[in-house]
Amino acid sequence: MLPFSQLFSPLKNGIQKWVNQPHEEINKYINEAFSKSMNGSLQNDFVREAMGIFEQPLTEQENSSQKLDVAKFETHDHVYLKIHVKDPTVLSNVKVFFTSNQSIIEGIPKENDRHVITLPSIVKSKEAKAEYRDHYLQIQIPKKVDTQFTEIDVQGID
Numbered sequence: 001m002l003p004f005s006q007l008f009s010p011l012k013n014g015i016q017k018w019v020n021q022p023h024e025e026i027n028k029y030i031n032e033a034f035s036k037s038m039n040g041s042l043q044n045d046f047v048r049e050a051m052g053i054f055e056q057p058l059t060e061q062e063n064s065s066q067k068l069d070v071a072k073f074e075t076h077d078h079v080y081l082k083i084h085v086k087d088p089t090v091l092s093n094v095k096v097f098f099t100s101n102q103s104i105i106e107g108i109p110k111e112n113d114r115h116v117i118t119l120p121s122i123v124k125s126k127e128a129k130a131e132y133r134d135h136y137l138q139i140q141i142p143k144k145v146d147t148q149f150t151e152i153d154v155q156g157i158d
Contacts, residue, residue, distance in 0.1 A: 068108060068115045074143070079119050081139040083108065091132055096139060098123065103139065122146065 069084040081103060085091065093107040100122050105115045123141040130139045 068105065068113075068117075070105075070115070070117055072117065072120060074120045077143055079121060079123055079141045079143060081105075081117065081141075083137045083139070085109075085132065085135055085137050088132065088135070091137070094137070096128075096130055098128065098141060100125070100144065103141070108137075 071082040073080050073082075083105065085108060087109070090108055090111075093111050095106040097104040097106075098119070101119050103117045103119055105117065107113065108115070119141070122144045124144045128139065128141040130137060132138075
């Protein structure tokens with residue numbers, strides 16, 4: 001046994017204790033910790049918001065009555081979303097949002113529909129374009145090029 005493994009054995013036992021506990025006890029502990037650290041209204045808002053995040057479905061189609069016909073592809077510089085639009089009159093109600101890795105399309109095919117599409121790579125927050133032509137809405141989003149490299153030393157085992 002390595003000499004430093006004795007230092008980490010209490011930590012290991014503590015982790016095993018938490019892993020083997022029922023989820024209800026963990027939730028109770030977290031709620032107690034929040035109630036001790038936050039005042040009532042802030043805590044309720046935070047918990048309500050957090051629970052809303054966890055209750056969202058993990059599908060790419062949210063609150064939609066119909067499936068959206070989307071083709072997504074990428075080049076060296078851009079990510080493209082090509083959406084088939086049967087009725088061009090709905091384009092006046094369409095809203096397009098995106099984060100660094102998701103696009104949210106609202107208003108297609110019906111006004112209350114919302115579709116979340118996971119993008120194939122990380123994108124920039126500016127310089128995106130949307131164009132409608134030949135029954136297709138094409139969204140062009142520039143890719144974010146991350147050229148930060150960090151070198152780490154690799155040491156051999158003696």
